[in-house]
Amino acid sequence: MxxxxxxxxxxxxxxxxxxxxxxxxxxxxxxxxxxxxxxxxxxxxxxxxxxxxxxxxxxxxxxxxxxxxxxxxxxxxxxxxxxxxxxxxxxxxxxxxxxxxxxxxxxxxxxxxxxxxxxxxTGAIPANPAADLDLPRRIRRLPRSVLTAREVEQVLALADTGTPLGLRDRALMELLYATGMRRMEVAHLELGDIDAERCVVLIREGKGRRDRLLPLGERALHWVQQYLDRARPLLAWNLAEPTLLLGSEGRALNPVWLSTVVAQYVERAELGKHGGCHLFRHSMATLMLENGADIRFIQAMLGHAELSTTQIYTQVAIRQLQQVHAATHPGAKRREVGGEAQGCTTPEARDVLWEALEDEADE
CATH class of the missing domain: 1.10.150.130 (Tyrosine recombinase, N-terminal domain)
Structure with a gap:
């Protein structure tokens, strides 16, 4: 790399x-x-x-x-x-x-x-020529790629944690995966923004100059602490430098470069998917939704001012809908093998689904 x-x-x-x-x-x-x-x-x-x-x-x-x-x-x-x-x-x-x-x-x-x-x-012009200008309709596009939990682990495992830069890269990707923060936000993190006691990270002046406090998770905190103990002292020539993630020159990292290095790890994983920092952001939101997180909590994690911006992820988190479709739609079962219908879900997954549906019916 x-x-x-x-x-x-x-x-x-x-x-x-x-x-x-x-x-x-x-x-x-x-x-x-x-x-x-x-x-x-x-x-x-x-x-x-x-x-x-x-x-x-x-x-x-x-x-x-x-x-x-x-x-x-x-x-x-x-x-x-x-x-x-x-x-x-x-x-x-x-x-x-x-x-x-x-x-x-x-x-x-x-x-x-x-x-x-x-x-x-301000009176510079008598009338506003753009007052009724019709803008092109906003199109909310689905993310091109989203990593599964297994694919995320494949990418993370590629960082060589035996070297200072590899350890930094692992801490970087763990931060992105745990919090879904933007590349500009992770580039601007300072040492004091990590609260190990409470296991949280403070995003100061994110998009729209809004602060937010995010859960970090024990694993991400572990790798950040490893970076702080073993790698950052070797990179920081200026002890007064407050920036958390440093480059080989001991300076704050270029946010554009952050996406480049993350994208290189994704390419090396040979998943057939492409993306950088935002790929981890999309994956975090989608995986949390698929595992039952309320969309308003996802909104808080991502720092979206409007819930409508977050709702795009409900279309990506399709696992529950896919399971219901496979369990209820006659055409979803493609063939019979050994007397059992075969579809996109395993028998175990269908059993879990039916139990969940029965529990909801009892409530």
Whole structure:
């Protein structure tokens, strides 16, 4: 596995990626200047650096498109202009010839609505051209891959816990599997966020700047403690460094690199499935649901503001539905072998299912 120094370096601040302005930066009334004022406003009301990066990225896309068509000031942007941009996004083709996904099109349009609403409210423009802009319908897609419990164990077992980096990787994947936290959240964990006494981990300022306290589980805590005792002292050259997971240079890890290294472990397991940190997030939610966890507890684990976002996992956690289907649908039993119907479930599983159904009927 590649663990080169360059791959583990901390990434530059997202805002530092935009070195060049779009349009004339000297024009205080132009689109670029209006964007800068809007971003400053969002920063004052608590937007995260990552959130500001995303908004700036998509506003810059629109400003660049607009300048190519001599649309240089907010007053020049009308509803037909925005609809024209929306059609352009729909017909746009990437280098491989593929269109933008509906989610990508929507992501590029949503910041425009907030921007022009703010420009209208501050009096920069007389009316909001994006007020009634119809966005592409949101499509909630199922995760492409979800690991079974056995497959998770296969991936975890690949980490060489006899080396500092391998032990760190095992602790990383155990954290992801136990909690379902996002890669940005695990990258930002600090030493003080692990409470071994209570066996919990604190996520500070997760998505939407929301904190949450998550159960860690005894096994994940064990591997984190092993990493702290045996690996981190060998990686940390700066004793004042608070970050929990460190790279070979003793610095905080690049969140994008985290997904890369996890994806490499998944590939090495040869499961025919692909994914990185989010694959463990999907798998945690699905496996907990399949084992009877209430969806509202899954919502709390994942840090979803809306229950509707979590409900996608009810479509992935199909085991109970599959068992009921196999036990009750005449067409689910494909053949008779030795006088017994054969289907997708074992006789033992069917017995457990029937007992569960009978228990529910008695309640």
């Amino acid at each position: 590649r663990t080169g120094r360059a791959s583990e370096r901390s990434q530059a601040s997202p805002r530092q990626r935009f070195a060049q302005p779009v349009g004339d930066p000297r024009d205080a009334t132009g689109l670029y200047a209006a964007m800068r004022r809007y971003l400053a406003h969002r920063a004052t009301i608590g937007s995260t650096e990552q959130g500001l990066y995303g908004v700036e990225r998509y506003l810059r896309d629109f400003i660049a498109w607009a300048h190519e068509r001599a649309i240089t000031h907010p007053q020049h942007v009308s509803r037909p202009v925005l609809e024209r941009y929306q059609r352009w996004l729909y017909h746009y083709r990437k280098r491989d010839g593929a269109p933008l996904s509906v989610a990508s099109q929507r992501s590029k349009l949503v910041p425009l609505r907030g921007w022009f609403k703010w420009l209208t409210r």
